[in-house]
Structures are given as C-alpha cells and as structure tokens.
Amino acid sequence: MSSSQQHETDVLIREQGYDDHFHEHHHGDKFQSNFITHYIFSQDHKIIARQFLITGIFWAIIGAGMSIIFRLQLGFPDDSLAWLKPLLGKWITINEAGVGALNPEFYYALVTMHGTIIVFFVLTAGLSGTFANLLIPFQVGARDMASPFLNMLSYWFFFLASVVMFFSLFLSTGPFAGGWTAYPPLSALPEASSGSGAGMTLWLVSLTFFVVSVLLGGINYVTTVLNLRTKGMSLWRMPLTVWALLVTAILGILSFPVLVSGFFLLMFDRGMGTSFYLSEIFVNGHALENVGGSPILYQHLFWFLGHPEVYIIILPAMGLTSEVLSVHSRKPIFGYKAMVYSILAIGFLSFIVWAHHMFMSGVNPFISNFFVIFTLIIAVPSAVKVFNWISTLYKGNIRFTSGMLFAIGFVSMFISGGLTGIFLGNSAIDIQLHDTYFVVAHFHIVMGIAAFFGMFAGVYHWFPRMYGRFMNETMGRIHFWVTMVGAYAIFWPMHYIGMAGVPRRYYRFDTFDAFGHFAGLNEFITVAAIIVFAAQLLFVFNFFYSIWYGRKMTTQNPWGANTLEWTTPIHAGHGNWPGNLPTVHRWAYDYSKEGAEKDFIQQHLPLTDKEKAEAENH
Amino acid sequence: MNTGTASGIMEQKTRKGIHAPLFALWAAMGSMVMMFGSLTSAYIVRQAAGNWLEFRMPDIFYYSTVVILLSSVTLHGSYWAFRNGKETMYKLLLPLTVLLGIGFIIMQYQGWNILYSIGVALDGNPGGSFFYVISGIHAAHVIGGVFALTVAMLHAFTLKYKPTEKRRRRFQLVLHYWHFVDFLWLYLFLFLLIQ
Ligand code: HEM
Ligand SMILES: [Cu+2]
Numbered sequence: 001m002s003s004s005q006q007h008e009t010d011v012l013i014r015e016q017g018y019d020d021h022f023h024e025h026h027h028g029d030k031f032q033s034n035f036i037t038h039y040i041f042s043q044d045h046k047i048i049a050r051q052f053l054i055t056g057i058f059w060a061i062i063g064a065g066m067s068i069i070f071r072l073q074l075g076f077p078d079d080s081l082a083w084l085k086p087l088l089g090k091w092i093t094i095n096e097a098g099v100g101a102l103n104p105e106f107y108y109a110l111v112t113m114h115g116t117i118i119v120f121f122v123l124t125a126g127l128s129g130t131f132a133n134l135l136i137p138f139q140v141g142a143r144d145m146a147s148p149f150l151n152m153l154s155y156w157f158f159f160l161a162s163v164v165m166f167f168s169l170f171l172s173t174g175p176f177a178g179g180w181t182a183y184p185p186l187s188a189l190p191e192a193s194s195g196s197g198a199g200m201t202l203w204l205v206s207l208t209f210f211v212v213s214v215l216l217g218g219i220n221y222v223t224t225v226l227n228l229r230t231k232g233m234s235l236w237r238m239p240l241t242v243w244a245l246l247v248t249a250i251l252g253i254l255s256f257p258v259l260v261s262g263f264f265l266l267m268f269d270r271g272m273g274t275s276f277y278l279s280e281i282f283v284n285g286h287a288l289e290n291v292g293g294s295p296i297l298y299q300h301l302f303w304f305l306g307h308p309e310v311y312i313i314i315l316p317a318m319g320l321t322s323e324v325l326s327v328h329s330r331k332p333i334f335g336y337k338a339m340v341y342s343i344l345a346i347g348f349l350s351f352i353v354w355a356h357h358m359f360m361s362g363v364n365p366f367i368s369n370f371f372v373i374f375t376l377i378i379a380v381p382s383a384v385k386v387f388n389w390i391s392t393l394y395k396g397n398i399r400f401t402s403g404m405l406f407a408i409g410f411v412s413m414f415i416s417g418g419l420t421g422i423f424l425g426n427s428a429i430d431i432q433l434h435d436t437y438f439v440v441a442h443f444h445i446v447m448g449i450a451a452f453f454g455m456f457a458g459v460y461h462w463f464p465r466m467y468g469r470f471m472n473e474t475m476g477r478i479h480f481w482v483t484m485v486g487a488y489a490i491f492w493p494m495h496y497i498g499m500a501g502v503p504r505r506y507y508r509f510d511t512f513d514a515f516g517h518f519a520g521l522n523e524f525i526t527v528a529a530i531i532v533f534a535a536q537l538l539f540v541f542n543f544f545y546s547i548w549y550g551r552k553m554t555t556q557n558p559w560g561a562n563t564l565e566w567t568t569p570i571h572a573g574h575g576n577w578p579g580n581l582p583t584v585h586r587w588a589y590d591y592s593k594e595g596a597e598k599d600f601i602q603q604h605l606p607l608t609d610k611e612k613a614e615a616e617n618h
Numbered sequence: 619m620n621t622g623t624a625s626g627i628m629e630q631k632t633r634k635g636i637h638a639p640l641f642a643l644w645a646a647m648g649s650m651v652m653m654f655g656s657l658t659s660a661y662i663v664r665q666a667a668g669n670w671l672e673f674r675m676p677d678i679f680y681y682s683t684v685v686i687l688l689s690s691v692t693l694h695g696s697y698w699a700f701r702n703g704k705e706t707m708y709k710l711l712l713p714l715t716v717l718l719g720i721g722f723i724i725m726q727y728q729g730w731n732i733l734y735s736i737g738v739a740l741d742g743n744p745g746g747s748f749f750y751v752i753s754g755i756h757a758a759h760v761i762g763g764v765f766a767l768t769v770a771m772l773h774a775f776t777l778k779y780k781p782t783e784k785r786r787r788r789f790q791l792v793l794h795y796w797h798f799v800d801f802l803w804l805y806l807f808l809f810l811l812i813q
Contacts, residue, residue, distance in 0.1 A: 146638040219645045227638045253645055257653035261660065268751060273741030276664070276748075292669045292744050297660055304656065 009556065009567050012604060017580025018231040020143070041156075043148035044574040048155050049133035050466060053459070055162060056126020057540060063117035066110045068533050073102045075526025077508040091174070104507045108177035109195050111505055113169065115180025116203070120210055121165070123313040123451045125158045128252075131316055131458055132221045132245045134466065138565035139242050141230025141582055143575045146223040150216050157213035161206045168202035176203040179505065181302055184277035184295045188269040191283055201270070204263055211256045218256075221249040230564075232584035236340075237603065239563050239588040240333060243340050244319025247347040248312050255308035255351070262301030269293070296361055303354035310447050311350040314414075315343060317454020318385060321407045323588075324457045325389055327561045328404035329396025330599050332589035335388040342381035349378045359427040360434040368427040375425035382418050386411060397592065397599070401559075402476025403461035409484050410453040416488075417446025420495065435505075438498025441491045449487045456480075456539070463543075464558055468570050469550030475542040479535050486532035493521050560600045562588050567604055637787055640794065647798050650759065654802060657755070658809050661748045665813065671745030675811060676732040679753075682725035683807050686760070689718035690800040693767075697793050701786060705779045712771050715796070719764040726757050749810060756799070756806055763799050766792045 042048060069088075072081065082100030085092045091106035133151070137144050145151040168175040177195030178186030182203065190197040225246045229238075238246075265276040269290075277298045278290035326333040333339060355363055355371040389411045398404065420442040423429050433439060456479075463471045502515050509515040509522070557566035564584070568576050582604035590601040595610065607615065664670075696711035698704075730750060738746035770792045773785070 146642060150642075215646070215649055219642050219649075222645050223638050223642045227641055253649045254652050257649045258656040261653050261656040264657075264751065264755065265660070268740075268747065274744070274747040274751075275741075276660075276744055294664055294667055297664055300663065301656060301660060 009602070009604070013567065013577065013582045014579055016583055016606065017577075017604075018141075018583050019580050041152060043144070043152045045133045045137045045144050045148070045151060046466070046572070046574075046576075048151055049130050051155050052125055052129030052133060052158070053466075055159065056122050056130060057543070059117050059121040059126065059162065060536070061540065063114050063122060064533055064536060066114040066117075068530060069102070070107055070110045070114070071526040071529045073107055073507070074509070075523045077510055105177060105194055106174055107507050108179075108193075108505070109174045109199070112177050112179055112195070113165075113175050116176075116207075117165070118448065119180060119309070119313070120207065121158075121162065123447070123455075124309070125210070125213065127313065127451060127455050128245065128248055128316050129155070129158065129217060130455075131241070131320060131462075132217065132249065134462060135241050135565065136221055136224050136245055137228075138465075138568070138576065139239050139563050139588075140225060140228060140233055141564050141584065142224055142228040143577075143581075145220045146228060147220055151220050154213045154217035154220065157209050157216065161209035161213060164202050164206035164209065168199055168206070171198050171202070173197055173199060175199040181299075181306065182266075183302075184266065184269065184293075184298050185281055188266055188277050188298075189281070189283060189288070190270060204267060204270075208260070208263060211260050214252050214256050218249040218252040221245060222253065225249075230581045230584060233603075236337075237584055237587045239319075240322040240336070240339055240343075241316075241319040241563075243343055244315045244322070247343050248315045251308045251312050251315070251347055251350065255305045255312075258301055259305035262298055262305075265301075266298065296358070296363070299358050299361055300354070303357045304351075306357065307354040308347075308350045310443070311346055313447055313451045314454075315346070317410060317451045317458075318343070318414075320454045320458035320461075321389065321410045322392075323561075323563070324403050324407040324461050325392050325411075326589055326591065327461075327559050328399045328401055328407070329392055330399075330560075330591050331392055331396045332591050333388065334391035334394075335384070336587070336589060338384055339388055342384045345381040346378060349374060349381070353378060356425055356427075356430075359430045365427070372425060372427050376422065379418065379422055379425075382414075386415055386418070401460065402471065402473055402480055403457045403459075405477065405480040405484075406453045406457035406460065409480065410450050410457060412484075413445050413450040413453055413487070417442055417444075417450060421446060432501065433498060435503055436498035437494040437502050437504055440504050441494035441498060444494075445487070445491050449491070453483075456483075459543070461559070462565075463546065463550075464553040465565055467547050467550070468553050469546055470553065470558075471546040471550055472542050475538055479539045479542065482535035482538075483532055486528050486535065489528035490525050490532065493525055497521065557602070560598070562590060562600055562602045564603055567602065637790075639791060640787070643791055643794060647795070650798075650802070654752070654756070654806065657748075657752050658806070661752070661809075661813065664744055664748070669743070671738065671743035673733075673736070673738050673746070676729050676736075678725055678729045678732060679807065682722050682729065683803065685718050685725060686722045686800050686803055689715045689722065690797050692718060693793060693796050697789055700781055700789060703781065708779075709774050712767070712774050716764060716767045716771055719760060719767060719796075723757055723760055723764070726753060729753075752806055752810070756803055759799050759802070763792075763796050766795060 039047065042051075069084065072079075078099075080099040081092055081102050082094050082098065084102075085094070085100060088102075088106070091103045092100045093103060094100045133145075136142075165175075173194045175195055176182065176187070176199040177193055178200070182200070186192045186196055187200055190200065225238075225242060265274070268274040269276050269278055273290075275290035275293035277295050278288065278293040279295075280291060281288045322333055322339060353371055353375045355367065356375045359368050359371075393408070420438065424433055424439065424442055460471055460476055463469070497515075497518050500515070500518070502509060502518065510519055553570055556568070556570060559566070564582055567582050569578060572578075584603045585606050586601065586603055588603055590596070592599045593601060692711045693715040696708050696715060699707035699711065730753070733746070733749070734740075738749070740747055740750045770789060773788070777785075
C-alpha cells in the first residue's frame, strides 16, 4: 500500500471510526516508559504475545533437542554417546571400553519431557498464547483484552510453570519418566520409579500453574471476542483466525478443569494415602495396602481433556492457515460459513471421542463402538475444511511467501495425518496399531508437524506486525523445504514400523528378533531428524536476526490484507489505534472483487453504491 | 501500574451491552461446573465398579445446606436493599451473609470430623474418599466466596453509601458467585444423598 493510501486509511478512521473517548483517558504511556513495565510486566497484548512466542521458542529448542538425543539412542544404539557426558552428566554411563550409554531411566524421562513440553508449553501456550494475544484484540478492533491485568497474569503463570518444569530437569532423581499422559501407577506412587518421586511432584505443580494460565487466558479471550468487538464487527464478519481462537479458548475453559480434577485425585493418591487410582499393587516385591482404585478412571479424566487438547492445538493453526491462504491466494476463503460451522462441529465432537485412546484398556467393546462412530464423524468437518482450503488455492493468484508455503504444507500434513486417524479410529484395527509407531506417526504428522506449520505460517506472516520488520525470505524458504521433506522422511517410515507392531517408547529394538531388521530405517529416521533440527536452528537465527536487522516495514499493510491489524500504525502504542477505532463495514475476505480497483478491500472501507445496491437485492 | 492507559482500555468494557467482568465470571463458573461435573462422573464410574463403602450422611450436612441456602437469601436481600436505598438493611444483611458463610464452612468441618469418627476415612474406601474430596474442593470455593463477601462488606462500611452503577456491578459479581457456590452445593448434596 502506498503512503497516500495509508493516509486515506488514517483519515477514514478519524472521520468515520468509532469514538470510544480513548483520548480523554490516554495520557501517553507514561507508566510504560520504563523497561520493567514496558517489556516485562507489560499489560499490552502485543508485548504479551511476544513473551509467549519467545518462551515457546525456548521450549521448542529444548523439547526438540531432547528428541535428537533419544533418536540417537534409537538410530545408533551401539555407538558411544560419551560425547554427551558434559551435557547429561551422570545420565551417561561409560563402560571400561570407553563406550558411553544413555541411562534407560533417563531415556524415558526424555521421551516424557519431550511430549509434555511440546504439547503443553510449545503448541498450547506458544501457539494460542502468542496468536490469541496478538490477533484477537487487533482483528476484532479492541484496544486490548477485556482484562489486561489477568492477561499479564496468564503469561506469568505460564512462566512459573516453565520455571518449575525446567528445574525438574536437573533433579538428581531425574524428571518424571512415565509418559506425557502420566498414567498411574507410575505417576501415583512416588516409589514406582526414580522419576515418580520429586520429578512427578514438580510435574504436577508445573502443570497446575499451567492450567491456571490457560484458564486466565481463555476466559479473557472469550470475553474479549464476545464483548469488545468494534462497531460493525458482527460475528459473521470476524476473520477465521478469531473464530478458531474463540473456539479454542472455549475448549480450554471446559476441558482443562477436568484435567485438574484428575490431578487432584492423583495428588491425594500420592500424598494422602487414598486409593482413587490404585489397587493391589506390588512395588519391589512388597504388596501395597491400596485396594479398590481404578487406573482406568485416570485415563477417562485425562483423555476427556486430552482429546479436546489436541484440537486446542490444531484449531489455532487452522485459523492461521485459513487467513494466510486467503491473503496470499488473493481470493476469498472458500466456504466461509462452512469453515465456521466446521470449527464449531469439531469443537463439539472433540468432547465425545476421548475413549478412542482407550480401546485397548479393557473398556466395554460396546462402549467402544459408540466412540468409533463419533471419532469417524470428526473426519467429516475436517474434510470440509481441507476441501475449502484446496478450493481457496484453486485458480488463486498465489504468492509463494514463506508464510504461504507453510500454510500449504499445513494442509498437506493435515491430510496425511488425518487419514491415518481414520485407521486408528476403528477399534478392531487399533488392536494391532495401539501403542505402536503407527500412532506416533499419526499424531506427529497431524498434530506435531501440522501445528508447527500453522505456527510458522503465522510467525512469517505476522512478523512485520510484531516487530516492524520482515523475516528473511531466502532463509524462510530453505527452512520450509528442508522441514517439509524432512518431516515426511522422519514420520512416513514410522507407519510401516508401526504396522509391523513395533511398540512406542522402547529403549532399543535391535535385541528383538522381530524388530531388528528395522535398524537401517531407524538410522535413516535419526539422520533426517538431525537435518530437520538444524533447519529449525536456521529459523531461530532468522527470527532473532530479523528482529534487529530484518528489512524494515515501510507501509502499514504490506501483504494487502483486509483485516484490521493492518490499519494500525507500524509501531502502535498501547491501545492500538491512536484515535478512533475503525468501524467495520464488510467481512474479512473481499479479495479480487469484481469491479474493485484493487485486489483487496479492507474491512473498514464503506460499501460502494454498487455494493449497497447489490446488498439490497439479496 | 499503567493506570493512564488501563482506564482508557477499561472504558471499552460495556461496548456490546454485557458487562465484561460479569461475563468473564460466568465463563469461569462454566469451568468450575466442568470440574465438579467430572468429579461426580468419576464418582459414578468408580461406584459402578463395585467394592464401594455405603454410609449414612451425618445430619449436620442437612443443616449446613439450610445455612448456605439461607445465606443466598440474605445476600439477595442485601443487594435488593442496596439498590433501593435501604442503607441499614443493606449494611445489616451483608455481614449476616458472611457469618452464615463462615458457619457453613465450620459445619462442613464438623461433618468431616463426625464422618471420621464413624470410621469413614479419607484414605479408606474410595466411597468415603470421594465424599471428602468433593465436599472439600467445594468448601475451598466457598472460602473464596467468603473473601469476596468480606471485600464487599469492607466497601459497604468504609465507602459512603451511594448506589452507583459501578458499585452495583461490583456487588453483582459477588452476588452471582455466591449464588453459584450455593446451588453448586445443593447439587452436590443431592448427588451425594441419592448415590
Ligand atoms: C480424522 C481425525 C482423527 C481421527 C479419526 C483420530 C483418531 C485417533 C485415534 C483412534 C487415536 C488412538 C490411537 C491409539 O492410541 O491406539 C489417536 C491418537 C492420537 N491422535 Fe488422532 N485422530 C484424528 C485427528 C487428530 C488430530 C487432528 C490430532 C491433533 C491435532 C490428533 C492427535 C492425536 C494424538 C496426540 C494421539 C496420541 C496420543 C498418545 O497416545 O500419546 N489426532 N487418534
Ligand atoms: Cu483423540
């Protein structure tokens, strides 16, 4: 957008915008002028978004780094890991021959922490935390969240959770090692394994803080979307990003408390001698007194959160993808209303499928049938969304920016991973596939990689909005292609390994007759994982480099996008718009409209006479 | 902290006609409903598995139920008085509500002691454990409510009586939350009674 058009936008908002008397209260950010209140205890949603993002990046590096260590173990079980001794200390034992081996207990801890960190800290806090904060107030035309203070607390509870979890990595008994799902008895009996003691206690404390953060954030996001939309921003004019983030927040508010209930009962079992989850257990040859508990009860409570949680992770990525695809195809999103209804349907259905994680736990097969049906029904709204994304691309005037590449990659990953979900959703097939590498491949592609792709699409696309500079495109494209090809190289072969029945979470396979011949494939996967990891470091470099040295943003709306965040000044202060709030006259997807002089019409532009006439004829 | 800007941002709160803090409170209450809903579902699932201790609920829980229901009535009376300029009644019923709230918690505590003395232990059969945990987590929510009521009471006695819109809304938050924990208990009580 040229500077004269930019001027037009400013004039339009001044003359036709909504006056909320912001000026009378806005005495300049005099209290924000010092470093602490501006960058640390900030209540500005834009700063809080960056805090979530950078904390998320920190955790992503740690979580992915852990996976490289356990992949080395799986790919090269006989090679010496002595060179990791400086980093891992006593968890590497060196034998007489000088060969260093990874402590098996610590291997489990790494697998567990990898899952916990990526699922909760990176793809929940790092993804929703970042983009709900950045985009909700901007795109609905609000000054900030409903409660900027609670919003700030939401970040700091996440920070606290992070500190506690990080600390647990350095315990002499190691962090928790019973899997990210923390099933009892490993999680309920402090004496069950070395990570089940202090490690598990800190895990519980950390995740409890985490839930507080999610609830404070979620309540705020929902309240903001439903109450603080600017004039003219009806629900049906909201961009799909906002719809997705709204439903995500609702899912979080309704499902995380159930996890907390599960945690409460777990805490009582650990500390107060109750037997909610424990019955007739032997530890080290001693029978415990607990009788009457049911470990399956925990699984119900966990997966009642756990399944909505996977949609809490994927919905924001879907929203970001929809927006980026539409902007860079220069076409309205195909089937906007169908997209919204699909989001709502997915959100609703996600609450009634949880037992598909428990087909093999001994639940009644008739009950399983019920869950099979609902699980397969989820494929319908998912397929609607995929169809609409592809139709949006069709005959589009596509600009292959890094963000767009990742959005397209998201669609590819979501298709591949969604298809394998349909296999798993059949309880009969799941007898063979449960707890194998097939499941690992399924959820890494559909959730892990796809959500990361959505996040990358969002970061490349909104980086200028966050930092006033662009990320480097060349590095972005290298990052994309290596990650795209590499991710398939890692996870595609895992389907075959899984179909052969290779169980997940094992320490080594070469000693099993049935699985030994996968050694070559496992080496290949490990090498691919290392290459993909290196590409992520390129992203991290690009990110921080661009914050200070990236190409400067010179116009407000560099992508020619319609949504309101691109109508604010490049360096918007707290309150987002210096004067009036923009008034909204149209939906967010007027791209390449017939008869319009440009290929996009921003949401705050009034209808032309022709458009008014058309609207009346409808 | 940044009061200048914050108040500018606060100004927006009633844009869509709903008072944002009240809306947020309702969202939070939705999340509490899920929490207690899941606890009572867990109760049913576990009970269906057998090996379940049956016991008679001590009478004191009936009395505590009456007390907390009564406290909702007094609080509502106080709110009504506040809105209709009946200052004395407003200032009388509010502390009474606080007392009833504290009374409820004491009675729950007594109830747990009685349960313990008749051999229903927290670390015994899950039939008993669930009772303690569910009523205990509820009591924690009531304690939060008592704090909120205390703040409202301090407002009543330290600020000059003025039934402004702003103060009415503040009062409304406490009112809704208190009714919520009250009816929540009624649900839990009936649930535990019928089971
Ligand atoms: C077409 C839709 C989908 C279907 C039918 C489906 C079905 C399933 C089933 C039946 C399982 C359990 C497999 C087992 O443990 O034996 C499973 C596991 C899993 N799915 Fe999906 N899924 C779908 C989409 C998704 C999406 C969109 C996500 C995330 C964004 C996801 C994330 C996961 C995760 C994280 C697990 C494994 C959790 C664990 O055991 O650690 N799935 N899926
Ligand atoms: Cu699931």
